[in-house]
Amino acid sequence: MATTNSSQATVQVSELARTFQTKDKPVVALDGISFEVNEGEIFGVLGPNGAGKTTTIRILSTLLLPTSGWAKVKGYDVANEPEKVRHVINMASGAEKAGYDFISARTNLWFFSQLYGIPSDVANKRIDELSDMLGLTKHLHQKFYALSTGYRQRATIARAFVNDPKVVFLDEPTIGLDVMTALSIREFLKVQAKEKGRTIMLATHNMAEAESICDRIAIIDKGKIIAIGSPDSLKRSLGAPAQIMEVKPIPQKLDFLFSVSGVKGYTSFVDNERALTTIQVVVEDELAAERAIDSVKKAGYKVLSTWRRAATIEEVFVSLVGKGFAEREQTGENE
Template identity: 55%
Template sequence: MANVVAENLTRVFETKSGRLLALDSVSFEVQTGEVFGLLGPNGAGKTTLIRILTTLLLPTYGRALVGGFDVVKEAKKVRSIIGFSSSSERVGFDFVTARRNLWFFSQLYGTPTGEANRRIEELAALLEFQDQLDRKLYTLTTGYRQRLNIARAFINDPQVVFFDEPTNGMDVFSAKKVRELFVKEAKTNSRTIFLATHNMFEAEEVCDRVAIIDRGRILAIDSPENLKSSLSKPVVLFETDIAGASISDPTRLDGVVGGTIKVDNENETAKIRVILRDEDFLERVLQLLEKRGIRVFNYQRIEPTLEDVFISLVGAGFAERERGIEA
């Protein structure tokens, strides 16, 4: 069953500098039991889309259904069957225990106390913070507090659960637990998990399908596997001496569709990762680098990542997009 349906969803913001099209006629469906990701750089429109689907913001045009309910006309019904958590929000009462905080949230949904207590124990076990349940919130480390925030989104046994950048700023272990929980909750409890992220690793690791979003538009939507295999162009990684850092924009190299440069100042090396128009341009790029006095230690064709898919669609990487660089 389609648990989330968006039809031509559009959101315009009136700003001082004019009309801003934050979402541009977005349409898609997400099924029950699916972990679905919105992947795109900061400013792409992910939070705007999640805010509309969670009834916190009205669309300018278009329509959306969550669990079969219209997010505008049946907002109350939608709220009763969803969970939501955003890493940018600090939620809860500091001088109350973790357990009591979770219980308060369960009461917003009218969950019977016995059932609420059972769920609190279960979620705390899954996210490994049982030993923190009876501590006051302000004494919890950031990682535990963040895990509690994730647990809170599941407290009402939701049909669809939305997460906005769930593991942003989270320690590696907590993030791992959270990602495992997403997959488990989708598969064993038949929930739809809908998450926004700019973390490609996360999208690849947990999502059944990913929508690549940029400037309010969905550019591609498919499984991570299919997205990557749809990229027929070769991705090549050149490891160079520090002079490689002088190439500030790899897309200017002849035969290059897009790319990124990572400079390692400590080891005085640079990694230039480029998507070539086709294989024939490899020789050309090597010559160009040599001409500029850049020593290439090593180069190899590598498996594409989701960022390469993004680059091939947009002509720029996430970092460039976030700095407002035009392709």
């Protein structure tokens, strides 16, 4: 960040906020977020469902106006100069059904290229190149409705690059896809950023995805950025590796862990087959890890095994809010 001249950052976001008026009460989707994305960077907005990711992407791609604050893409204000912004960006979402069913994938891509006024021969060359990189070539002749979910999403991703955009906004680009398709799309995005110099900003709730392709990540929760940095620096900020325990019988409540000094939070999941619970505790240091194990034993549980594991991005989130993504999604909305 220190090397970034703010007048040069590709995406600049300052105190951006958005409130939705609903029947019963206003909903604060974004509560004043600020960050910058540099040219050629893959920047991830990571957070549980409802955190404000889609709202961020929609504002930056000029589909929604902010309530307050401002954002610029390539120096253009998204609220006041949307046409200029649209000229240098593109956008795609994993949730959309982006295509006309009864024309082929190729014609769909060609059609979108024509909305940008791209000469037909240039467009066709680009479609060939993008399709080749995305492993879509063999399916280009198929009607859009006949494509499998994976190939439809490859076509949707290709569409987001057909106008040779400088900046691409992607909302959950691999949601609901099989592992192989998700991997090919991530590889494609890396090449687009690293070799073509495009700036890519993606919203995701997939921690593995954020960790594997993002240069930097902003972790958001309830419309606020709670941490920002490279995946490595975020994990290093935790200090100590996570403490894992397998315990029996399956605990009803583990809240007592919050009162153990040096414990920043925990996640747990039940392994019904083995009739045990795995608890992952985010700790400050070795002593806190020992205290956490002791507290579980004192609470009457049998600790079957324990080990330490390098911290994950989710544990960065846990250390800041005390809960994991899943627990946040269950309780986060009506607090």
